[in-house]
Amino acid sequence: FSDALNCIMQVARGLEYAHRQGVIHRDVKPANILVDDQGDLKILDMGLARLQQPDDVILGGETQPELTSSQFFMGTIDYMAPEQARNTKLADHRSDIYSLGCTFYFLLTAQPVYPGETTVERILAHREEPIPRLSERVPQVPSEFNAIFEKMLAKSPDDRYQSVTALISDLEKFSTDYEGQTTVISLDESSQSQVTDANWASAPTEVQPAPVVPEMTMLASTSEQQMANSAALPKRGLLWGGLAVTTVILIVAFSWKPKMTERSVADSDVAADSSTINLNGATVAPLQQTYAARMKLPVKVEVPIGAGGTRVKLELMLIPPGIFQMGDRMGTSAESDAPLHPVSLTRPYYMSSTEVTNEQFREFVNATNYQTDAERSGGYGMTGGNWVKTMDYSWKNLGDLPVQDQAPAVSISWNDATAFCDWLSDKTGDRYRLPTEAEWEYACRAGTETPWFFGEQSDQMDQYAWFLNNSDGRVYPVKQKRPNTFGLYDVYGNEWEWCQDYYSPGYYSVSPVENPTGPAQGRERVRRGGGFQQPAAQLTSYVRGHGVPETPSRGAFRIVRETQLD
Template identity: 25%
Template structure:
């Protein structure tokens, strides 16, 4: 019945989201691959969980899921409600995964290194969850999803907060029986539940077998689980202590997620030393600011950056691979995105959608518009202004860092540095209000996407390593152009230092702006 209703929702529009395809049911609802639509254009792909009820308890549950923030938990973006076939429904917008651990296991051939990596990521997610006084209760390979190269815990339909009554709550029909601990049938809920499930998954990953024989008889399986009648195959030596620690019958003797991480840590440190990327070469000099005078007292603040090398790209997305070292010559780049006041001073008009403050970044500009601005600015100043290349933009954004963002990896800090979906109130904001990066550049993440000089390519295979623009000479006017930095409208993933966007050069949008670059003075 649930599947039938969910299939009927395919193609439906709920608020700004179009439900493209029903992926599957689970955790009291259905999950869809969906597109967020703005002006009849898909601006990003997401997953949406639809729950055919709208009780206050369920709404609170979804709102609580939104508050969980960790790199090994599927990110929940927003909660909403709608009506379909006279049924009030809730929905949760989440980041879209590319696959699951279940898919990976079914394909076979998990290496020891892959198992360690996946186990560590699951344990890190659990360690955070348990630290928030939460228990997942439905940990299984199908609920461990892969987002780019990262594994994340998903499907929070059964998550419960521990309290004084936790050990007497009933759990009928919850979870997947084969991964449930013996105490589940007594209603005993604790963080040890999840560690048992991890132990069962580890057996499955290392041996491609499950520790119960039950001939498809669900009652027989339940009896074996309740009585802890495990039939454990021969285990690899390196994983045996962890599995045995997770599968202690007495939940009070069971390992914690931190103990699992501690057991894996020596191996991970050794592997990390082998995999460590080439370190960026420190800049040879400090950034130097200078100012251009425009019309009507308007100024353009620039920052000269030193030459250097850096690691461009990441393993988070195929579009960002392969990470590669790039040498960049000295150049200057705008301290801020071009503002509406600056655009007005140079071009004599302001095409922006958000016109409440002239210090807001100019937006609603195409790549062609940005190029025209650079040409006119060059005539005014006598210098050659242009759009930054992709390599220059990322070099400037990272400012010597190799982390996901130019301040680190924790997107909980992103609000201090960037305007985005979670704090922008759906509009742009005056430039320079957020913290700069280490080179004094503001708004490199969020506020507006920024056009770059390069033509779009689906990966960095064959990319220049000298910081120049990667341009296809044929049919240049129709080539997709690169955008960087994300905007006020986008979620944290799209505002990483390595993230890449693209659009046709004539397209304008109130998410799209730019900043300018030029050869450093004196060179």
């Protein structure tokens, strides 16, 4: 329910924008709502839209400026308001609100509000049948939401919300009140086809009507038969729309040929570390070995972080400097992943070989008595096979799922992750922080230019990641899958990883080439790598996620240690 509610709030904001421009959509339905690979919802197919006109023009029968030349009966019956079915030209912004309510019902039930065998039966049902009580049809829906739903589906436009703005206000108020209650995310196969494609990047983001982009995900089908046909999608991957690319951007490609820096590395704890290189040569990139030997640096560093006699260590891998192409080289992903652009990282750094584990995070909490955002405002755990949000759950209590020492610490916010870095910096005297987004992608790619560091196709994902096809809806201990050639484990899947940068969808267009650190300000922070709920298609090296810094949803992290240079 919470995921469907989030979807509808995003679509409502998009409709609010359209209505302010005087545009009425007239065909709001699941098939016209698509999810990009950031989890942001886009309202597409404005082919039935028309410009809003004053009531006297509509009632007077004057010609209206249509955004389509069709003169036929227009709309989709299962989502059409009664007045629109009676006369298409009577449809106004309140008709879109009705259609949005029908769409919400479909997302929750995979059925239309008023099923029927014939067009006439369904039209009459929308006009005459009582509005179903949503909480009785879907047990997860609180009864308090019934009034909002019934007002969206009121038979008379005058009894509905008179603007999408008023609807959004009620949705936001309800969402705030609902936040403290238990949220159930079903993981059974039947529910995956309804919500999985929509909830993989949960942080709500403002949406406006968007231009056609080449790779999007259908939120839902328009009929029960289509829904049945799409039920297997979570196993096969997402249904990617074959939308035409309307603009071709020619980009001069840079080969990934890292340039060795001539600057020497200062004598430091890194250079003096006595750790030995015990990784197999096939595991470590040749560049990594060559650079390490040239600069007299260890490829792997183990940093003791345990208190007293504990033997808890943090394993770090050397990432050499270099130049690479950041973003989607094919130009087929969401706008925020493009354009492809060159990035030069001029300094080496060390990155943790795994996401920070429960064992490691516990050392920080025990030393500082730190309380995470999830402990203060609620986190996620598993109950009866479902992920549930309550005040009882946090990184140290995942409900039915055991908190394993070597599993990544989850339900971690960006604030929590940076607090861990600050503690470790104070403890060791070195500077630890979250990786910049550029550092994360460079380390993930490990010298490759393909969508996945293991190749052009995702068919090997099971060897490298815990994701939708093999995770059974949960996280797993680190190092159970194969690493990339820099020796980094679980960079795809298991759980999303926080980065240092503020998030901006247009940042790539203005990013500096050398050592980019993201926008100077913003509301959300970047997340990378995807999680256990994502299909392989959404776990590329370049896909960007984002979320507000206080949210524990889809939160894990790995860290970077800076290397001092002359």
